[in-house]
Amino acid sequence: MRAQNSSGSDYHRKEGFAQVARWIAFDPDSESFIYRKFDELAARNLLYLQSELLVLEKQLDQTDKNDAESDDMGLADTIMTWETLERQYKNGNEEARIRMNLIVKMRDKLKEYHEALLLQSEIAKLKRPSKRVLTAYREWFNKPRPALGGLSKTFLDDPNDLEEISLDNRCSVGRYHEKSIAAATAIISILVAALLLVGSITGLYFVTSDASKLGMIAAFTALFALSVGLMTSAKRAEIFASTAAYAAVLVVFVSGSISSSTSLPTT
Structure with missing residues (x-):
């Protein structure tokens, strides 16, 4: 989240419940529709x-x-x-x-x-609010003083009793569409996957030393496993299976290249 100050010609200041309601309703993703479950x-x-x-x-x-x-x-x-x-x-x-x-x-x-x-x-069945959203909500709600008084100012205190069922155009917290974030994440994941596959094959093609090729396979395989673990929600078994498949592709490519080079006639 980033700082943001937007203005509109129809803006007028609100306080109390009206201010909090405006902040909640401003989010197009409705992430800040957070309330006590009791x-x-x-x-x-x-x-x-x-x-x-x-x-x-x-x-x-x-x-x-x-x-x-x-x-x-x-x-x-x-x-x-x-x-x-x-x-x-x-x-x-x-x-x-x-x-x-x-x-x-x-x-x-x-x-x-x-x-x-x-x-x-x-x-x-309702999910709990994410730590990111709850932190932003609390930061806005409590600075410089609680937006609501009485017992209402404590409703965000217990994260275990909250459910998520947004940002004010004059507040200090910005908000982004989850669809945009998901799209950006998908594009980055695709680019990384393509780079790891095409880049590794291209690099192995130009390397002539068999020892160097084996070292590159180990390095690219480790990098692939790390990227799958960090960029996806795959389980350990799934990470192992996908890494094994990736390594198999590289080994097949290298073994074919090594076979070709060793079968060349000598003069």
């Missing part, structure tokens, strides 16, 4: 909902047990036929009212619980 509160809320459902489940089980042990024929029709239960509820039957209220309460609480579970599962 994992502990979310877990606590789910535990509360779960406990409420456990109580309701026990009440329903007890009701079912009482219904199964009852000899009331009218009750049997009520627990087997929804229309009967609904009719008795509307007619003011006390047992039907208790049973219906319990069903409705269970239904609402279960819906709330499942929605909370699904939302939490989606939140768990």
Whole structure:
């Protein structure tokens, strides 16, 4: 990131939440959409909902047990036929009212619980902000004083409870498009790969000493392995396999060149 000062004719100064919101929204890559996840509160809320459902489940089980042990024929029709239960509820039957209220309460609480579970599962998929973005955000947010007051000024303190779901045109931190960075990285990677392959073959072609060729193969192979390890996210096994393939290409080229040179007729 670099220093940047942009100006626009419609710019006007903002403070507090308006200033922070402007800073966040300015990023076209939305990297600074960073907020607290409140994992502990979310877990606590789910535990509360779960406990409420456990109580309701026990009440329903007890009701079912009482219904199964009852000899009331009218009750049997009520627990087997929804229309009967609904009719008795509307007619003011006390047992039907208790049973219906319990069903409705269970239904609402279960819906709330499942929605909370699904939302939490989606939140768990969100990635944490990168160290680069979080450092830039904190630097802007806290200089020369926190942009927000009260407890809000501490929301960036715990990196483990943050999720990433940007730059102000009057601030001291600049921002670049991730697509541009990715494109530049891809171009550099392609050029390095081409240089390592074409450059090594060209160099080996003009070297006549077999010992020098073997030394060049070792040097280029080590350089190739280093570039793959630094410029890609390849695992160690993948680095080993690609390096072996690269070395094999060079060895085949050199062995062919050595064979040609040793098979020349002498005069």
